Amino acid sequence: MTTDAILHPDFKDQPYWWEAAAPTALDDADPPAHADVLIVGGGYSGLSAALELARAGRSVVVAEAELFGHGASSRNGGGVSAGVNLGKGIAGGSSKSGAQSEIAKRLDTLMGESRAAFDLVGTLVEREKIDCHYEKRGRLVGAYTPKHFAGFEAKAEALNRLCDAGAQLLPRDRLREEMASDFYHGGMTIKQAAKIHPSLYHKGLLDACSRAGVHLCAHTRVEGVTGGRGGFTVSTSKGTVQCAETMIATNGYTGPLTPDLRKSLVPATSHIIVTEELSDDLAQSLIPNGRTISETPRVLCYYRMTPDGKRMMFGGRARFTDIDPKLRAKLMHAMMTERFPQMKDVRVTHSWTGFVAFTYDYLPHLGLHRDMHYCLGCNGSGVAMMTYLGNLVGRRILQNDELDSAFVGLDMPKVPVPGYTGNPWFLPIIGGWYRFLDRLDRMRA
Ligand SMILES: Cc1cc2nc3c(=O)[nH]c(=O)nc-3n(C[C@H](O)[C@H](O)[C@H](O)COP(=O)(O)OP(=O)(O)OC[C@H]3O[C@@H](n4cnc5c(N)ncnc54)[C@H](O)[C@@H]3O)c2cc1C
Numbered sequence: 001m002t003t004d005a006i007l008h009p010d011f012k013d014q015p016y017w018w019e020a021a022a023p024t025a026l027d028d029a030d031p032p033a034h035a036d037v038l039i040v041g042g043g044y045s046g047l048s049a050a051l052e053l054a055r056a057g058r059s060v061v062v063a064e065a066e067l068f069g070h071g072a073s074s075r076n077g078g079g080v081s082a083g084v085n086l087g088k089g090i091a092g093g094s095s096k097s098g099a100q101s102e103i104a105k106r107l108d109t110l111m112g113e114s115r116a117a118f119d120l121v122g123t124l125v126e127r128e129k130i131d132c133h134y135e136k137r138g139r140l141v142g143a144y145t146p147k148h149f150a151g152f153e154a155k156a157e158a159l160n161r162l163c164d165a166g167a168q169l170l171p172r173d174r175l176r177e178e179m180a181s182d183f184y185h186g187g188m189t190i191k192q193a194a195k196i197h198p199s200l201y202h203k204g205l206l207d208a209c210s211r212a213g214v215h216l217c218a219h220t221r222v223e224g225v226t227g228g229r230g231g232f233t234v235s236t237s238k239g240t241v242q243c244a245e246t247m248i249a250t251n252g253y254t255g256p257l258t259p260d261l262r263k264s265l266v267p268a269t270s271h272i273i274v275t276e277e278l279s280d281d282l283a284q285s286l287i288p289n290g291r292t293i294s295e296t297p298r299v300l301c302y303y304r305m306t307p308d309g310k311r312m313m314f315g316g317r318a319r320f321t322d323i324d325p326k327l328r329a330k331l332m333h334a335m336m337t338e339r340f341p342q343m344k345d346v347r348v349t350h351s352w353t354g355f356v357a358f359t360y361d362y363l364p365h366l367g368l369h370r371d372m373h374y375c376l377g378c379n380g381s382g383v384a385m386m387t388y389l390g391n392l393v394g395r396r397i398l399q400n401d402e403l404d405s406a407f408v409g410l411d412m413p414k415v416p417v418p419g420y421t422g423n424p425w426f427l428p429i430i431g432g433w434y435r436f437l438d439r440l441d442r443m444r445a
Pocket of ligand 1: 379
């Protein structure tokens with residue numbers, strides 16, 4: 001098919017999820033002059049912290065520079081899982097720096113907490129009655145090479161021991177039980193994994209915050225913060241707020257407000273397409289057990305069916321720079337048909353992009369920076385984790401920092417590129433190299 005032929009006449013360069021819940025100003029409130037806590041950023045992490053604090057009686061402002069839902073929280077794939085990617089790249093390797101061995105020591109507890117993160121999403125959905133197609137249908141991780149499949153044994157053991165994840169190996173000759181393709185060299189199924197409609201989940205958290213009395217201020221960019229704990233002055237595009245605590249929850253959209261935090265974060269785009277409605281036979285055959293699917297190469301793809309079961313949502317990295325939406329759709333379509341050749345004539349209705357934030361140690365972090373709380377660095381997997389870390393920051397504020405967690409006290413390392421200030425000019429080079437290595441691994445296999 002030519003580029004234009006794979007585009008449906010109704011093709012849109014915006015998230016499919018926004019058909020059900022688009023970014024919103026909600027109350028469109030102006031920030032009050034005083035509050036207990038001001039949170040910068042209105043995605044899952046900021047809202048989840050705000051909800052926890054407001055339910056405990058604190059007055060809370062969430063300042064969102066754009067509409068609520070502008071960031072990754074309304075654009076993601078909606079895969080919810082515990083621990084699968086946590087500490088990637090840490091466990092292996094013989095020479096470890098001090099920080100790495102500290103992480104290796106804590107990896108078991110970090111993994112245990114990732115299960116708490118997974119459970120928290122289910123709890124919030126139920127408690128706040130969020131109608132977001134939360135379905136606990138499990139995940140399939142496809143092995144890109146036989147060596148990756150061999151590595152699944154240890155991975156499944158760790159996931160089961162630390163997260164009670166219900167992980168099981170799926171040899172290649174049984175792959176078709178889970179997907180209508182022979183693309184992978186076997187897989188690992190994980191029972192404790194779910195999928196949601198991401199922007200409905202975000203909207204549900206937003207509504208819960210509104211009910212709890214949070215001041216939700218859209219179009220309110222935080223431009224400067226002075227002072228310290230107990231007495232901050234926060235300048236926003238809509239006026240000044242005096243508050244006792246401040247939290248930075250800007251993840252892949254972290255900007256000039258916190259230049260030092262930017263030095264630890266690599267913002268990277270992730271791209272998604274959604275197809276037109278498929279024929280019933282095709283739709284039901286592709287992923288018969290309704291799993292979300294991810295895979296093991298360095299540059300990976302992730303995919304699932306939409307909540308109505310009629311379309312495929314396919315995500316990954318078309319390129320490592322911003323590209324034309326039609327080219328993006330074409331590249332993602334090619335990746336999809338590499339895995340499912342039977343979809344070559346299926347057209348794309350939606351294609352979009354959003355920012356995630358990577359850290360040098362592949363771990364999300366929370367801590368204090370210039371007296372401001374922060375939780376940042378989702379590493380591409382933050383539906384559960386950023387909800388959890390936001391909630392944790394909220395609970396730590398309520399308990400005067402006394403609540404412990406394996407995430408507390410792990411410094412967020414700077415990106416070791418001389419002169420790095422937050423513009424990841426090197427991504428196309430490293431990403432291209434990783435893709436080359438992936439192809440080589442695959443060819444050898
Ligand atoms: C395409 C894509 C697919 C993904 N798929 C998955 C998946 O399947 N599963 C999974 O677990 N994770 C996935 N993720 C990651 C997940 O979406 C994120 O980890 C999560 O949404 C981060 O939430 P957050 O609240 O930390 O940040 P965000 O939701 O990105 O919100 C940050 C907000 O901060 C605001 N902001 C920035 N600066 C300021 C300022 N100065 N003043 C006020 N506001 C400011 C921004 O406008 C933005 O709205 C995906 C991400 C993307 C982009």
